[in-house]
Each structure stands twice: as C-alpha cells, then as structure tokens.
Amino acid sequence: MAELFEAVTSWQTLLLVLLVFGLAPGLVLRGIVRLYPKDHPRRRELVAELYVIPRWERPLFVAEQLEVGLTEGLPERVRARRARRRGRPRLWPAKDSYLTITLILTSLITGLAGGFLQISIAWSIGIEAVLMTAWWMADSASLRRRGRHRASSRRR
Amino acid sequence: MRTTKALVQVALALMSDPAGRHWGYELGKTAGVRSGVLYPMLSRLLAEGWLTDGWEDPATISGRPPRRYYELTEEGRVRLGGLLRQASLDKRFTNLSFGWS
Numbered sequence: 001m002a003e004l005f006e007a008v009t010s011w012q013t014l015l016l017v018l019l020v021f022g023l024a025p026g027l028v029l030r031g032i033v034r035l036y037p038k039d040h041p042r043r044r045e046l047v048a049e050l051y052v053i054p055r056w057e058r059p060l061f062v063a064e065q066l067e068v069g070l071t072e073g074l075p076e077r078v079r080a081r082r083a084r085r086r087g088r089p090r091l092w093p094a095k096d097s098y099l100t101i102t103l104i105l106t107s108l109i110t111g112l113a114g115g116f117l118q119i120s121i122a123w124s125i126g127i128e129a130v131l132m133t134a135w136w137m138a139d140s141a142s143l144r145r146r147g148r149h150r151a152s153s154r155r156r
Numbered sequence: 157m158r159t160t161k162a163l164v165q166v167a168l169a170l171m172s173d174p175a176g177r178h179w180g181y182e183l184g185k186t187a188g189v190r191s192g193v194l195y196p197m198l199s200r201l202l203a204e205g206w207l208t209d210g211w212e213d214p215a216t217i218s219g220r221p222p223r224r225y226y227e228l229t230e231e232g233r234v235r236l237g238g239l240l241r242q243a244s245l246d247k248r249f250t251n252l253s254f255g256w257s
Binding site: 048061065071 | 191219
C-alpha cells in the first residue's frame with residue numbers, strides 16, 4: 001500500500017500527468033493538423049476546439065484527430081500538392097522520377113558487386129545531393145523568370 | 157448525399173437548434189458521432205450549401221483561440237428536415253429518437 005502511495009505521489013508520476021494532460025495534447029495536435037494543407041481552416045479549428053475540452057478528455061480527442069488528419073487532411077494535402085504541380089512547368093524531371101532511383105540503385109548495385117558497400121552508399125548519397133541541388137537551382141531560376149515575366153506583363 | 161446513421165444523428169443534432177450556432181466538438185458529443193466521421197461530413201454539408209461557417213469574434217473570448225462555428229442555411233433546414241422525415245420511416249433508424257414520434 002505504501003509503495004502504491006509512493007508511486008502515485010512520485011515526481012515521475014507528476015511529470016507524466018503534466019505531460020499527458022498538459023503539454024502533449026497541444027503539441028501533438030499541432031503536429032497532426034500539419035497534415036492539412038497550409039490554408040485549410042481545419043488547422044485552426046481543431047486547435048481551437050482543444051481548449052474548450054475538459055483536460056481529462058484531451059488525450060483521447062487528440063488521438064481521434066489523428067484519424068481525421070489521416071483520412072481527411074492527408075488526401076486534401078495530396079490533392080492540393082498535385083494541383084500546385086499541375087500549374088508549374090517541370091524543368092527537371094529527376095526529383096521524384098525514376099531517374100534518381102535508377103542512378104542510386106545502379107551505383108549501389110555496382111558498388112555492392114565490387115564489394116565496396118561504404119563507397120556505393122557514399123556514391124548514391126552524392127548523386128542524390130547533386131540531383132536535388134540541380135533541381136532546386138533550376139526550379140528557383142524558373143520561379144524568378146516567371147516572376148519577372150508576370151511583372152513585365154503587368155507593366156504592359 | 158447517402159443517408160447514413162451518422163448523417164441522421166448529425167442532422168438531429170443540427171435540427172435540435174435550427175437557428176443556432178453549432179461547434180464541431182459539441183456537435184460530435186450531441187450526435188454521438190466520432191470526429192473521424194463528423195468533420196468530413198461537415199465539409200460535405202458545407203460544400204452542398206446546407207451549412208455556413210464562421211469564426212468566433214476574438215473580442216468576446218479570452219485565453220483561447222477563436223472557434224469555428226456552423227449554422228444551418230435555409231436550404232439546409234429544408235433538406236435536413238426532409239431527410240429526417242424520410243429517416244423516421246426507415247427501418248434502419250428505428251432506434252433513433254426523432255422527437256416527434
């Protein structure tokens with residue numbers, strides 16, 4: 001009995017209670033709402049709802065919101081991302097295409113075939129980094145060009 | 157929109173105060189519907205034009221962020237009223253209390 005009392009009143013229990021009912025729900029929920037697209041009203045809505053819910057119900061509410069985020073937020077985010085991509089010209093197809101994967105796999109297989117695991121991993125990381133940088137540079141250059149083009153057409 | 161038990165429960169909760177403001181969490185509690193079902197349904201009702209939404213005035217609250225509320229539109233009242241009348245005759249929803257039966 002004394003041990004049980006000690007366990008309940010220990011600082012670890014207090015810390016756990018503070019974490020589960022105080023800090024964690026808000027933090028976790030803010031992470032979950034990030035599954036929604038940036039301007040989606042549900043992001044603000046769910047966080048605002050949290051503060052009117054009794055504290056003891058908050059962990060369960062947050063757990064339920066994970067389901068909402070995954071079933072509603074994530075598909076909307078994917079849809080929004082696809083729509084954004086459709087409107088953007090593709091300059092460098094390697095970012096999420098098969099080219100990157102093929103290059104990485106080729107370097108890995110070649111390295112492994114030669115028995116140099118570390119070298120092959122280093123090669124694949126290197127190739128990935130070079131491709132990503134090239135894609136990023138091409139993409140930002142295209143955005144700058146489009147910005148200039150829009151500004152000049154507005155002046156006209 | 158397909159008439160499901162969850163939709164009927166939400167419709168009952170909304171029509172219990174047809175002119176009032178409804179909040180997501182409270183609506184879920186009153187209707188007895190999980191958030192995973194409720195929020196996508198509210199989005200569909202908004203898209204159909206049966207509900208409108210808005211945000212609490214920050215000047216009227218303190219210590220918490222403003223909440224989003226939902227209100228029934230005129231069309232929503234008519235459509236949900238019709239849906240409830242149909243549902244009250246449906247065998248699937250006999251265990252629900254429609255208030256007038």
